[in-house]
C-alpha cells in the first residue's frame with residue numbers, strides 16, 4: 001500500500017500555478033523518479049511533500065498529501081517532526097561546516113540524546129548505511145568540508161538517516177558529482193530502498209531507468225505520464 005498518496009495537488013507561487021492537479025501514489029520501499037524539463041515543477045512538488053516549500057515566500061498549496069491517514073498540508077501537522085520523518089537531500093552537498101561526527105550527531109543532541117555511546121553508535125550505523133564508514137572512520141573529527149563532493153553527499157544522506165526517516169526526498173543528488181561518485185550514489189539508493197521510501201528528482205533518464213521502480217514525467221506543472229519504469233523505458 002502507498003506510504004504517501006498525493007491527491008489533486010496544486011501548488012502556486014502567488015498567482016503562478018506551478019504544479020497542477022497531481023495524483024500519485026508513492027509505494028513503500030520503492031524508488032520513484034520525477035523527471036521532466038527544467039521549470040516543470042519537479043522540485044516544487046518534491047519540497048511540498050515535507051513542507052519545505054512553505055519556506056518560499058508566496059508559496060501555497062491545495063489538495064492532499066496523505067501520510068498515515070493524515071493530510072500533510074493541514075496546519076495541525078508538526079512540520080519539524082515531519083521533516084525528520086521525511087528527510088531531504090539537495091543537489092549541492094550542504095554539510096555543516098563542522099566535523100564529520102558533528103554532522104551526524106548535532107540534531108540528535110538538540111533532540112536531547114546525551115549518551116555518548118548511543119550517539120557514537122548511531123553515527124557509525126548511519127555512516128555504514130550511507131557506504132561511507134570505511135572512508136571516514138579514522139577521521140571523524142576532521143571537517144566535513146575536507147571530504148570530496150561525493151563523500152559530502154553521502155554524509156548528507158547519513159545525516160538524514162540519523163533522524164530515522166521513513167521517506168527520503170532527493171533533488172538531483174548526483175548531478176553535481178563526477179560519474180564515479182554519481183554511480184556510488186545510485187548503488188547506495190538501491191540498497192537504501194530495502195528500508196526506506198525514496199523519491200528522487202533527476203534530469204537524467206538513464207539514471208531513472210537504472211534505479212527507479214516508478215517514473216513520473218512532469219511537463220509544465222502537469223503529471224503527463226506515470227507508471228512502472230520498466231514499462232516506460234522498454235519501447236522497442
Ligand code: ADP
Nearest residue numbers: 013018036037038039040041042043044045056
Ligand atoms: P523544476 O524543478 O522542474 O525545474 P521548479 O519546481 O523549480 O521546476 O519550478 C516550477 C515553476 O515554479 C517554474 O515556473 C518556476 O519558475 C517557478 N518557481 C520555482 N521556484 C519559485 C520561487 N521560489 N518563486 C516563484 N516561482 C518559482
Ligand code: ADP
Nearest residue numbers: 099101102109114116119120123137139140141
Ligand atoms: P558534548 O557536545 O555533549 O559536550 P563533546 O563535544 O564532548 O560532546 O563530544 C563530541 C566530540 O567528541 C565530537 O566533536 C568529536 O570530536 C568527539 N568524538 C566523539 N565520538 C567520536 C568518534 N567516534 N570519533 C571521533 N570523534 C569522536
